[in-house]
Amino acid sequence: MTKTAPNVNDASGLPADSQAILNWLESPSAPHPAEELPTLRAHLAGLRQTPGALQQRAVALDGLYIRAAAVVGRLVPTLTERALPVAPKTRRLVRSIVDLLQVMADETLALVEQLDPQHQPSVHHPSLSPTLALWRSLQASAQQLMVCHLIAAPSRVGAWQQLHQTYATAQRLHLAAAVPDGLDSSLQHVYHAAVLLGCAHPASLTPPEVVFLTSYFERFADHLEPASATAAASPGTFWIDPTRDLPASSSQRKASPQTASIEYFSCARLCLLIRNQIHALEAGTPARRLDLSDFAESPAGLGLLRRLLARWSGSGKRRFQRRRQNTRTLLAAGLDNLWHVCRKGESTATELSTWMITNESAEGYAVMHLSGKTGALAVGGVVAVRTGSENEWQICIVRWALSENPEHLELGLQILAPSAVAAVLAQPSENLGTQYLRVLLLPEIPRLRPVELLVASAGALARRQNRMVLVIESENLSIREVTSTHIDEQTTSVDILSIEPEHDPAE
Template sequence: MTETAFNPAGTVRNAVHQMDIRNILQWLTSPAAPQPVDELPILRSHLQALREIQVTSVQRAHALDRMYKRGMRVIACLLPSLTRDLVLPVPRKTRRIVNGVLGLLQMLADDMLALLEESSLARPPELALWRSLQALAQQLMISHLIACPAPTGAWQQLHQTYARARRLQVDTAVPRGTSRRLQDVYYSAVLLGCAQPTSLTPQEVLFLADYFERFSDQVEPISTELSVTSATFWIDPARDVAAFSALRKLSRPTAPLDCFSCVRLCFLLRAQIAQLDAGISAPELNLPDFAGTSAGRGVLGRLATRWSDLGKRRFIRRRQNHRALLGSGIDGLWHLGQKGAPASVNVSTWMVTNESPEGYAVMHVSGNTGVLSVGNVVAIRTDADQNWQVCLVRWALSENPEHLELGLQILAPKAVPAILAQPSHDTGTEYLRVLILPEIPKLRSGQSLVVATGTLPKEREKLLLLIEGDNVSVREVSRTGIEEQTGSVEIMSIAPIQNPF
């Protein structure tokens, strides 16, 4: 009589594995948690468990498919709350949530790629590659939202995942259940990285991410041997960085470079801006609603200009390490411009790390920074100059809750505080605090007015300004053009109205 060997430990282990996969699948059928943030740790723990237990390739693919869909739904629900009223530096609680989201996206991207290694899984590779690219693109976009450097390895993994799709000749495929090619997912992420995301507010990052999703097919891959322009970019798949402008000199690449052109996209941008200015609505042009706002048109305009005319830096930056005081916002600058600025004006201390005649790079040292955002105005006063210089925040970088760096462009050596009177038939006269920037020879031929975005009707050409100095003076001016539009301020050129009598 033959005896059959029996392995109790192996039987128990297999039973545990089956129980684990049943638990995962049962959780995936349960209703979503009332708060999306509560789903993040559970999703990550189930993904980790799925990596460790022994299941068939079909079971793993089925569970990953459902976890990917649920994870993306959770992240889509979280994004509005993460970006609403976001201030810099990002608070600890918000950053913890963001780190949880980034960790989940990394696990999804890795596990989707791991599916391709399952030799017994007979299914087309494009869906797993598409989802891995999408998870990495979302991870990069969310890093841009909080002005944080991309996670280590994210750009390199994005480039190499797309290179794999090209080797398998599925880069132009549209997997079932999706609406875009793998190539479009990849270039959407790359274009957002080329748009200098540190110079964008969270709302502007989301807007451009949506815009590139719709129009990334305008990108033209080209040979590196063709002549380069300001709208041409290089990608080194072996490096963990976004695309480089082709006008920049690169160190010797470790791998063949990929090259693409945004010339066609720039033509489209300028045509869309002209149509928006002519009164055509954003939805009619297949644009996100934000494109119809002043800030939206400003973003598109800056992007078209940047990619059409990327000039060299005019001035050399000089490294510094001296202190400066900083005040922010139109109201703060308005008070600082008064002779007797109230003690309640919010002023913080910063370290100037480098400077040029055009502006400064500064790092926060101490004090309440107030509400700071890219595109807002600030005033800076250094030990060498007791005037409050007026600057525009061009970029922001925040690696952790205690770290904040800003890039400031100097607008004027000082500003004159004024009151803008806006008569209204419905609510009476409204009075707004504004700033008048003086004329600067060889740079600005006339005066400019800084107002909060959206406070001045587009059709109002004549403006009444009240200026309080030694005496109160009243000036009537007309606006002659728009110099800058951001999500926080509009800067317009003005000219005095000559009285014919």
């Protein structure tokens, strides 16, 4: 955010309303930043009706924006609640933040309409810069979208269209490449960073992943490249219709409409950067040396970068057609809960909930919550589902989540296996002795996956542990020695490994 501040020495002769705003801006911040949201929103909303010269209103708006940006900056890190659906208290806070960001975007954009694009503000009134006003409007719109992603909520109606149209205004005024004084990013960079977050399928991200990718794209949005309609068939190519209230769409997943306003861009150069960063992180290079946050070198961070690379480098086309359904299913969430269900049956589950399957394919389901406690639900977590006509519990991973309100929750589930075996993993340790970890063993699927999978809690497995001992208790006690051959996936909830039986070197 910009570091300019209102010049209170210029407040002489201001109307009472503007003077009251500047006086409030000089007051100490509230103990909790959320307490300032109503006052900030009221001052911003009433500023346009305040009498006085444009310069006076711009000075007041400058101070309000700086104060509001600081408040939002303090509140966003608190919105990292992973459990779904998000608590009503958190939703109310997000709604207040989104309302404030919307007023900020509207008021700074309205200021642009009153300024001369060629006007160069004096050092005493930097708030009169149309470049700065447009930058702030774009930033507020981008933050509004990001905050909604943090709670798996759909964006406000018109939010994407306003972002596109604000950037179109910057292009029309030839300000897209400009960097406002005191800032280190251009208007184009802010816009591209917001667009890239939309391309990352935010519904499939946990709050820490949203925060990480927001920061990531703010650093590397300059790797996005313009493309032409002829390149639409290339992996990683997206299109935007600035006239519609939609994020960018993958050219390979959805054909663009035949209109002149369509804009294309390619993520191929960014994918190359991500691939190089993954290789460097896997080789032990510290994340800070790559200009990344520490989250990038965690198993969950590496897993996120791999998923992003796979999504943008692949074809993007659906392998199976979806069929609409309205059947009901039981759902158990959380690895410990699933372990009990797979070992002793449904009666041992601590929490079961009822869902409706709204559509299904050979690969998975879309489900909507109907009743019951949802348990430890999070994007990237594992769940088990069973319909009335089935005996086995299917093991699935939660790929995306959408929640419009506290009573509404939809999930996208990808089937990992038609059943699972509860097992205990013995991990010898020199310092702590042998530790025992509850895991799930997923059988191989002929013609689809020729190996077994091991599902464990994220970060629970010792690093560089290839040889493992599994204890399986059913009718008889079974002990198996297995080797990890590949990391299939790592999320903030689970690690999924491909395994095979340990071979005797003497054989």
